[in-house]
Amino acid sequence: MSHELTTSATHGEGCIHDIVDNPQQVTFLEEFAQQNTSDKNTQRWSVFLKLDNTGYHRAGITCEKAGLHPGNYVFYDRQQLWTGACSSEKSIGGFVLSRIIGHYDDEHRNAIMVDAGATALTKESTPQGSMCSVLGRPDLECYRMSQEITMIRCKCEDGVKPFPFQEFPLGSTVLLIPNHSCLAAACFEEYHVVDGGNNSVSTKSEIVETWCPVKGWQSNLK
Numbered sequence: 001m002s003h004e005l006t007t008s009a010t011h012g013e014g015c016i017h018d019i020v021d022n023p024q025q026v027t028f029l030e031e032f033a034q035q036n037t038s039d040k041n042t043q044r045w046s047v048f049l050k051l052d053n054t055g056y057h058r059a060g061i062t063c064e065k066a067g068l069h070p071g072n073y074v075f076y077d078r079q080q081l082w083t084g085a086c087s088s089e090k091s092i093g094g095f096v097l098s099r100i101i102g103h104y105d106d107e108h109r110n111a112i113m114v115d116a117g118a119t120a121l122t123k124e125s126t127p128q129g130s131m132c133s134v135l136g137r138p139d140l141e142c143y144r145m146s147q148e149i150t151m152i153r154c155k156c157e158d159g160v161k162p163f164p165f166q167e168f169p170l171g172s173t174v175l176l177i178p179n180h181s182c183l184a185a186a187c188f189e190e191y192h193v194v195d196g197g198n199n200s201v202s203t204k205s206e207i208v209e210t211w212c213p214v215k216g217w218q219s220n221l222k
Contacts (some may be wrong), residue, residue, distance in 0.1 A: 074178045077181040080092075089136065095177060095178075095201070100114055104164050110161075112168050116148075118145055124180045124183055129141075130142045131145045132176045133178070134174050135174070173203045185213065192210055193208055
């Protein structure tokens with residue numbers, strides 16, 4: 001690791017991101033900075049300190065209330081929206097693209113079906129209720145989910161508000177906001193990255209990159 005940090009800093013080949021969760025890591029970074037930093041070449045360090053709310057000691061710190069987790073920090077989600085960690089849906093960066101595969105225009109269901117279920121979003125709950133939500137549509141609720149599908153209907157106390165089927169034709173797509181982005185992200189082998197710029201992300205946003213996440217314990221990474 002020392003060689004990688006030195007090479008990266010010297011040749012400008014990028015940076016190393018490290019989650020610090022042990023006092024020995026803090027000591028190592030301090031010693032490395034002292035050995036490789038001069039007055040003429042001051043380096044700034046950006047370190048993500050992981051704190052758990054389960055009572056464990058991380059990096060010599062006792063954490064009683066705070067809870068920071070990498071996935072939520074990167075993407076945000078419905079849970080973080082509820083807690084106030086992000087102010088609006090515009091701050092959320094992780095979605096599940098899903099296709100509308102069913103219209104149920106009857107008095108018992110009055111809903112649509114999409115092809116993303118527990119294997120794409122998991123069944124984690126949040127204080128708002130439901131297993132996910134539709135981006136940009138606070139008037140809708142994802143009220144039922146199985147392994148491969150989710151049912152979406154209008155929010156209505158008496159349950160009889162007509163669903164706007166014409167706005168969601170069969171075969172069209174919607175962006176679903178997961179309750180917990182860490183778990184939802186773990187369901188996929190690649191992420192399609194879009195550049196929203198000053199515009200809101202939508203199903204029409206252009207894909208600019210595809211990222212493949214590193215999963216599991218892999219000792220042969222270079």
